[in-house]
Amino acid sequence: MTLKPFALLLCLLALSCPSLAAGKTIYGLNEYILIQDLDLVVAGKLDTGAKTASLSARDIKRFKRDGETWVRFVLAIDGAEDQIVERPLARISKIKRRAGDFDPDEGKTYTPRPVIELHLCMGQALRTIEVNLTDRSAFQYPLLIGSEALKNFEAVIDPSLKYAAGKPGCDSDATPGE
Incomplete structure (x- = not known):
């Protein structure tokens, strides 16, 4: 009979911690993120209200290489601007424009942005993420996730935390997870 209260306690703990039961990782509102392709660690903002990830870039130009479309840009990030x-x-x-950004003469309700794939490491997780390019230099964080x-990282966000995952700890030869 003493097992019943213990089993009940385990069930209650599992129900109160759905992120643990689902195998998800808890991240804070802000996290350090390694952009593995650029060998650069930046502070990022995790934003469940934004659909896509954005990286701060300027002088964004499209060009052709071997018949494929590429993009060339300069990072608009302190310490990496060259x-x-x-x-x-x-x-x-197509990024939806806010009401204050809408120009009725132009007629577009969106802003087109180029998207690239990058390997990002957050905590111990390495993932291949699509990132759109835009100048975020007016914002505090050069990378928005x-x-x-966040779904790809299997993330649960606790906005009361900052840098909960610590410094990125992915192996340099790691293969990005799915």
């Missing part, structure tokens, strides 16, 4: 990056273009995203990437 780094020119070239990556294959994954697609063009949206809900699509």
Whole structure:
């Protein structure tokens, strides 16, 4: 009979911690993220209200290489602003404009942004993430991680925490998870 209260306690603990039961990782509102392709660690903002991830870039230009469309840009990140990056273009995203950004003469309710794939390490997890390019230099964080990437990281966000995952700890020869 003494096992029943213990079993009940275990069930209650499992129900009160669904993230543990589902194998998800708890991250804070902000995390250190290694952009493995660029060998650069930046502070990122985790934003469940944004769909896509965004990286701060300027002088964004599309060009052709071996018949494929690529994008060349300069990082708009303190300490890395002289780094020119070239990556294959994954697609063009349509980012919804806010009411204050809408120009009725132009008629577009969205802003087109180039999207590239990057290998990002957050905590111990390495993932391949689609990232759109835009100048975020007016924002505090040069990298925004949206809900699509957060799903890929199997993340649960606790906004009362900051840098809960610590410094990125992915092996340099690790293969990104799915």
